[in-house]
Amino acid sequence: MSQSSDLSRLQTHDIEIGVTDALQRHASRHVAQHKPVSQRVLDYERRRPRWLRECIGEATGVFLYVFSGLASVAAFITNGASKEPPVTAFSSFFQIGLAFALGIMFAIVIAGPTSGGHFNPAVTVALTVWQGFPLKKVPHYILSQIFGAFMAALLVMGMYREQIVKYEETLTTLGMPLVSATGPAGIFCSFPAEGQSMGYLFLIEFFVDSFIGLVIWSCIDPANPFVTPATVPIVIGVGYGVMVWGFADLTISTNMARDLGSRFVAAIFYGGEAFSYKSYCWISILVNIPATLFATGFYELFLRDSIQMIHKGGVKHAEGEEGLRRYLSDVGVLKDENEVTAMHMARTEAIGMKN
Structure with a gap:
């Protein structure tokens, strides 16, 4: 690598990373965009069995x-x-x-x-x-x-x-x-x-x-x-x-x-x-x-670990949130409503990240 290139990396604080990483951060990318989808295509796909x-x-x-x-x-x-x-x-x-x-x-x-x-x-x-x-x-x-x-x-x-x-x-x-x-x-x-x-x-x-x-x-x-x-x-x-x-x-x-x-x-x-x-x-x-x-x-x-599947948002309890809450309470995992709320928020975030 030339001296001018090394100086450029010093000025951009990239001296500790590889050339490929530096290029990925500083080189502009030009990605070809898909053409707009026509109504005719949408109608065909909707009618397709x-x-x-x-x-x-x-x-x-x-x-x-x-x-x-x-x-x-x-x-x-x-x-x-x-x-x-x-x-x-x-x-x-x-x-x-x-x-x-x-x-x-x-x-x-x-x-x-x-x-x-x-x-x-x-x-x-x-x-x-x-x-x-x-x-x-x-x-x-x-x-x-x-x-x-x-x-x-x-x-x-x-x-x-x-x-x-x-x-x-x-x-x-x-x-x-x-x-x-x-x-x-x-x-x-x-x-x-x-x-x-x-x-x-x-x-x-x-x-x-x-x-x-x-x-x-x-x-x-x-x-x-x-x-x-x-x-x-x-x-x-x-x-x-x-x-x-x-x-x-x-x-x-x-x-x-x-x-x-x-x-x-x-x-x-x-x-x-x-x-x-x-x-x-x-x-x-x-x-x-x-x-x-x-x-x-x-x-x-x-x-199979079904409770982990539920926790990660992969599946739902057959009886919904109420059934899950009842099960976790029966096995002693949940003690109060605060834990129920926290569990529900964690599952919601997991599903959002998955999507």
Whole structure:
């Protein structure tokens, strides 16, 4: 840094801070403003059905993360079958896990504000059971999630068609099956490896899905001081990626919509064996929901702190302020009206800061 620059920093009392901080304080910013919203746009958005917007949001979110993940799986399998030296940096279990993790982050950031960011039938069911999500919306959400995965798998098939056809020809020449964990059908959905029992696969799927369910439920807990709205996509994405890195080699599904939607694509191109192969599909499709209910139930029963949620303004007492006052008086937390007033003011400030 030049002497004149140092003198300038001395004159502006910035000698103890970094260059970037000094620029942020003294450099003028010119931010492009959004153009005014027209009445026509407002009228269109008002007439747009809310349920359709939510369904499109769910389908888009699942599409984004399934498309990212399956593209990586396709690169992994087709590069491994190529006679040319594979680019290992872009073809590994680590890369697959990272692709799914980043895909989930993008899905939450892009489509989460529109639909709530379920992107998994098990999460939708758990929110219905524990958080009062409307039951009438559940079929719409789940069908939208499956459709999003179906379209993502179909697009991956189209984009990787040339490489997949070459791989199919190689396997056919060698007399190897197309539907297997390492076959082209394995790009789109999970298949067990040789020697794996159904009980073993069930336990792996159950505990992997339970882990992911715990991570998701902790992220949507308003009383959790370690997770902010801005970090939720990162935490959930990394939680998902950790399970892929640790257990993808042992056969996991993690999401009913992801597996079922893409399994339909596998069935279109490779026949009904995509569903009947070793009778595994019922594990990949159905275990996700009871496992997530187990994990979220565990969180609700043993880890949830509802009074902290109320204190932070995340939820309200079912009977309003009177019910909260009565509860706190019964447990001896509140002694007089002054404490009630102070508590009410603190909650009001917390809600205001949150908004």
